[in-house]
Amino acid sequence: MARSQSADPPRDLLGPVQGEVSWFCCGSAWGPCSSAGHGACGTCNSGSMQHAWPNTSDACLSITRPDSCGVSLSRRTCGFTHRTTALCTGTSVVTSIADCGPQTDLFCGERSCCGATCASNRLLDLTPAAFSKIASLSAGLRPAEISVP
């Protein structure tokens, strides 16, 4: 089936985008993470300031499918940096792309809130080192703003 293409430019080209941000492990690890590997870029490590992005390549996009949730995101490849700002605390972290993800289409329409401030759809996953700079790992999922520093 052909992927639906929007004529509109990717949302993140026009300015910051808001969405849900979670964390994932990669690289050498313990427990269920021990089989994670170093990600699509081959450099991912839980202790480094890195993140996964849903559009790092055609192959990546065909898995994550943010377009199926009505979200168009720019192609950005390994090493590209984003700033992620937690809407709950206003704290931010700058990280570089090290993997493909999250699988946005599997959580279409999901919404996270901090009081009345909400954001929908999973747009980015941070490593534990990065996520723990802006929120507790025990929070698991947070609404955030994603921009180019």
Place this chain on the structure above:
Amino acid sequence: MTSRRQLLKSAVLGGGAGVLAATAMGSLGPEAAFGAAAPDIVPGAPDPNFAEGRIRSVKDNTLFVLGSNMVFHRIRVVDGTSLWKLGPVAFDQARPGDGLYARGVRMPDGVLAAESVWLNIVNIKGHVRNITSERLHLDHNGQEIVCHQVPGKSVAVYSDAPPSADLSLLRVGQHVQVLGAWRPDTNQVDIATVFSPH
């Protein structure tokens, strides 16, 4: 104004007043600690103020941890350190064999003065393969993870609804994210929160 990071540093260096002051400022819990100023780390680089690995031994207030990358860490727990193991816990719940992530302040002698320590925490996504009494069987990248519901602890978050102790709305075949505490050396996890998109 004295930052929480400075207070932590002071606590580890033996400044008792630092610990008292930290307590007076409120918990150094993970949510509270994030406002603390810390130098920016180069994107893509390892964060020296973060550690992961498994506890090899516990002595006094120090965790001796072997990182999965074989780097050894000494992690100092002070009065204000927040510890999590399926929820907030005391230091005596940290055991050899536990996996952990820790964030804090790296001291000149290499010790990490911990703001927060998360014991056995995992955050995994997968398809629900089966649901049995008190258990969720998850297919996580082809690996089966058995997730246990813990009465009084486990909650489900259905999109933006408030957390609920009712996990009965979860369905076989759907995709979920499970935040929980790994049972060391098994494929089993105790559920803290299940995130469901609907």
